[in-house]
Amino acid sequence: MRAIWTGSIAFGLVNVPVKLYSATENHDVSMHQVHEKDGGRIRNQHRCQECGKVVEYDDIVKAYDDGDHRVILTDEDFEALPAGENDDLDVLQFVPNDQIDPIMLEKSYFLEPTSKTPKAYLLLRKTLEDTDRTAIVKLTLRTRTRLAVLRVSGKVLMIQTLRWADEIRDVDFKGVSSRAKISDKELEMSAKLVESYSEDFTPEEFTDDYQQELAKLIDAKIESGETLDVAKAFGDEEDEEEPSGDVIDLMEALQKSVDHSRSSKKKTAKKTGKKATSKKTNTG
Known part of the structure; x- marks a missing residue:
């Protein structure tokens, strides 16, 4: 990883020297636009609508247009x-962890301690853990002033940039104010459905199927040329049948969902049992 910002966390008289690294990366397959006829790469051009000439990047500036004036x-x-370049990550306040609405969170970054004696970094991390607090900070990143949260992630301090309050849209959907009556039986059945799906979240279990299939398709095209039998490349995997049609009765839908969840768990348990038996047999 390459550091994209170097500075200090500043709160009170304490300064914690850190480096900032992007905490996430995009795993999407990178592609280009090409001419279908000959495979030639398509290049974008910036053309001025006034003079019709192609404009070089160095000659392009930004403008604000309100319909009547262009600045x-x-x-x-x-x-x-005034934002300019600032090497300080200023702590504005410490707030309870549960007061951060996830809708405000944007990009995540890791903070690496750069001091030869990172005691201040460790002290801040331990303090945030013990007090169940999150720091609200302000920093200048790529010439833009950003609001962010500073929190603990494992053994590392990290920041997550925030959207400003006026960037969150107010909504008033008609359906959410409905006075539809929910019976105790419906609520009980809904709770059973939630319970049947309840388990610890393990993100490693989930994969981006689309990107995996796209990579498989590209590999198959490379190996076999332009012509490709898609069915042969991906196999004859059948999707599980899903109930069709509109289900009008809410209780019926909830009951079917609970039954389906239980059935799926039983099938998984049987498969796991068979695998374990097979392993014992092979070992013996």
Whole structure:
């Protein structure tokens, strides 16, 4: 990983030197646009709608247009703004962990201690753990002032940038204010359904099937040329049957869901039992 920012966490008179690393990466298969006829790469051009000429990147500046006025903003204009470059990650307040609404969270970053004696880093981490608090911080990242949370992730301090309050949309959907009556029996059955699906979250169990199949398709095309038998490449895997049609009765839908969940768990348990028996037989 490469550090994208170097500075210090600053709260009170305490400074914690850190480096900032992106905590996530995109696993999507990278592709280009090409001409179908000859496979030639398609290149984007920036063409001015006034003079019709292709404009070089160095000659492009940003502008704000409100419909009546167009204001041109140059690099010098942006550099003159008060945000500028700031090497401090300023702690504004410490708040209870459960007060952070997940809808506000954006990108995640890891913080690496850079001091030869990282005691302040360890102290801050331990304090956040013991007090169940999250720090609200402000930092300048790529010339933009960002609000973020600073929290503990395992043994590492990390920050997650936040959307500003006015970036969260207010909604008033008609359906959520419905006065439809929910019976005790429906609520009980719904709770049983939730319980039948309840288990610890293990993200490693879930994979991006689309990207895996896309990579498999690309590999098959490389091996066999342009012509490709898709069925041969992916096999004849059949999807599980799913109930069709609209289910009007809510209780019936909940009962079917509970039964389906129980049935699936029994099948999984049987398969696991067979595998264990097979392993014992092979070992013997």
